[in-house]
Amino acid sequence: xxxxxxxxxxxxxxxxxxxxxxxxxxxxxxxxxxxxxxxxxxxxxxxxxxxxxxxxxxxxxxxxxxxxxxxxxxxxxxxxxxxxxxxxxxxxxxxxxxxxxxxxxxxxxxxxxxxxxxxxxxxxxxxxxxxxxxxxxxxxxxxxxxxxxxxxxxxxxxxxxxxxxxxxxxxxxxxxxxxxxxxxxxxxxxxxxxxxxxxxxxxxxxxxxxxxxxxxxxxxxxxxxxxxxxxxxxxxxxxxxxxxxxxxxxxxxxxxxxxxxxxx
Amino acid sequence: xxxxxxxxxxxxxxxxxxxxxxxxxxxxxxxxxxxxxxxxxxxxxxxxxxxxxxxxxxxxxxxxxxxxxxxxxxxxxxxxxxxxxxxxxxxxxxxxxxxxxxxxxxxxxxxxxxxxxxxxxxxxxxxxxxxxxxxxxxxxxxxxxxxxxxxxxxxxxxxxxxxxxxxxxxxxxxxxxxxxxxxxxxxxxxxxxxxxxxxxxxxxxxxxxxxxxxxxxxxxxxxxxxxxxxxxxxxxxxxxxxxxxxxxxxxxxxxxxxxxxxxxx
Numbered sequence: 001x002x003x004x005x006x007x008x009x010x011x012x013x014x015x016x017x018x019x020x021x022x023x024x025x026x027x028x029x030x031x032x033x034x035x036x037x038x039x040x041x042x043x044x045x046x047x048x049x050x051x052x053x054x055x056x057x058x059x060x061x062x063x064x065x066x067x068x069x070x071x072x073x074x075x076x077x078x079x080x081x082x083x084x085x086x087x088x089x090x091x092x093x094x095x096x097x098x099x100x101x102x103x104x105x106x107x108x109x110x111x112x113x114x115x116x117x118x119x120x121x122x123x124x125x126x127x128x129x130x131x132x133x134x135x136x137x138x139x140x141x142x143x144x145x146x147x148x149x150x151x152x153x154x155x156x157x158x159x160x161x162x163x164x165x166x167x168x169x170x171x172x173x174x175x176x177x178x179x180x181x182x183x184x185x186x187x188x189x190x191x192x193x194x195x196x197x198x199x200x201x202x203x204x205x206x207x208x209x210x211x212x213x214x215x216x217x218x219x220x221x222x223x224x225x226x227x228x229x230x231x232x233x234x235x236x237x238x239x240x241x242x243x244x245x246x247x248x249x250x251x252x253x254x255x256x257x258x259x260x261x262x263x264x
Numbered sequence: 265x266x267x268x269x270x271x272x273x274x275x276x277x278x279x280x281x282x283x284x285x286x287x288x289x290x291x292x293x294x295x296x297x298x299x300x301x302x303x304x305x306x307x308x309x310x311x312x313x314x315x316x317x318x319x320x321x322x323x324x325x326x327x328x329x330x331x332x333x334x335x336x337x338x339x340x341x342x343x344x345x346x347x348x349x350x351x352x353x354x355x356x357x358x359x360x361x362x363x364x365x366x367x368x369x370x371x372x373x374x375x376x377x378x379x380x381x382x383x384x385x386x387x388x389x390x391x392x393x394x395x396x397x398x399x400x401x402x403x404x405x406x407x408x409x410x411x412x413x414x415x416x417x418x419x420x421x422x423x424x425x426x427x428x429x430x431x432x433x434x435x436x437x438x439x440x441x442x443x444x445x446x447x448x449x450x451x452x453x454x455x456x457x458x459x460x461x462x463x464x465x466x467x468x469x470x471x472x473x474x475x476x477x478x479x480x481x482x483x484x485x486x487x488x489x490x491x492x493x494x495x496x497x498x499x500x501x502x503x504x505x506x507x508x509x510x511x512x513x514x515x516x517x518x519x520x521x522x523x524x525x526x527x528x529x
Contacts, residue, residue, distance in 0.1 A: 021441060021444045022444055022445060022446045025444060025446050025447065025449045025450055025453075026446065026449060028449070028450065028453050029449045029450075029452060029453040032453040032454070032456050032457070033456060036456055036457055036459075036460075039464070039465045039466060039469060040314060040321065040460060040464055040465075041314075042466060043321065043322060043464050043465070043466070044314060044317055044318040044321070050317045050318075051317070171295070174295065174299070177299075178302065181302060181303070181306045184306060184310070185306075185309065185310075185313070190310055190313065191313055195313070195316075195317065196313065197316070
């Protein structure tokens with residue numbers, strides 16, 4: 001299995017290499033939203049602070065969002081929608097390997113490439129601009145790495161499962177866009193959850209949205225205090241990951257059963 | 265002028281076909297309106313979140329920025345109905361060589377490529393955007409004067425020209441960098457910045473948006489003309505900027521086209 005994965009990742013890496021200019025553009029698109037949000041909060045904070053966030057805190061927060069969003073984002077619903085509608089799923093089903101493995105390998109190759117670019121840019125910016133420097137704390141980074149892994153896995157299953165809805169509807173990607181619109185607020189893309197009205201923030205915590213992005217970001221910037229809060233956050237991530245895996249299994253088995261292949 | 269008339273004639277025929285085609289998919293109209301309402305709602309919610317923590321953004325208050333958001337949505341409608349399905353396809357066609365089929369047509373290639381498609385339903389964004397701007401104006405309690413309305417109309421037209429020029433420039437770059445089929449993404453990234461008045465941004469970004477990538481002229485200026493924040497004469501400056509942007513884009517397009525050697529077989 002490891003050998004298969006190595007081959008799949010290598011393959012995806014080489015394909016991405018062909019489209020590296022395109023990937024740079026996607027990357028640029030991915031960082032504008034947090035950059036604009038940072039610009040606006042920067043103006044609002046001025047010389048004071050907003051709910052405990054001063055300018056420097058916003059800078060660190062949104063740099064962490066850029067990195068962790070890139071590490072956890074999953075485009076799979078768009079791929080699956082196309083595979084199912086245009087019949088590209090057919091030959092993938094004929095292979096002796098579940099199509100999800102190919103998707104996972106693609107995610108790993110894509111994220112390794114784009115996240116390392118962001119990391120390098122962050123280090124360069126941090127050299128010149130102390131505001132975005134993080135305190136040296138390997139223990140916290142290690143826990144963040146675990147949380148990022150859980151978030152990436154969950155967002156993969158969310159995206160993959162939503163893409164599978166293409167078995168039944170032509171608007172699977174529209175549903176994904178809807179989810180993206182909600183996650184703008186609830187996952188902490190536009191603002192730290194601490195700045196949302198408390199009722200909205202608690203909805204984000206009860207549902208899976210905080211686990212997607214805001215929790216790992218808060219871990220990295222040090223906004224999660226105490227081992228209890230860390231464990232609760234990780235527990236929430238694991239629970240929702242489990243839920244989405246179950247949802248994926250249901251969608252996959254039901255969808256495949258009623259899939260009438262298109263195309264030749 | 266007969267060349268111009270021919271372009272209009274040909275495009276008219278194409279648009280009639282497009283409209284007939286789209287009228288067959290009326291469910292798309294509902295989906296399109298719902299999508300627009302959803303994105304307007306997220307825009308307003310984002311704004312509310314900002315104003316939960318402040319009373320003004322770059323000197324603009326809430327309803328003034330809602331006027332701007334309305335302008336943003338109206339322009340989005342123009343982009344989605346005409347520009348993205350038309351000139352937005354160019355980068356891919358340069359790569360695949362399909363552009364050959366356009367170039368052999370006996371009409372001006374730029375005009376044809378730019379306006380060959382009309383996705384009728386997305387024009388609802390224009391209506392909804394202007395309605396939002398109008399509603400925000402009443403909330404501000406301001407009745408624009410005739411001069412302000414005229415300035416707004418001119419500034420809005422200028423904004424559409426500026427947006428168009430940015431698309432032409434980006435797509436012309438595709439002639440040099442053939443592998444960037446998704447170059448339209450670059451537009452989406454920059455245009456996100458037009459959701460807020462330029463005065464809300466730090467100095468360097470503001471300079472970028474006013475002079476280098478002129479998106480300040482797409483939303484901030486028309487909204488300012490409508491709310492009376494800027495004097496109506498600003499519309500003349502906007503028209504000038506639009507003329508300049510258009511001329512530059514046209515020149516770059518010509519230079520780009522000279523490089524094109526065709527790729528289809």
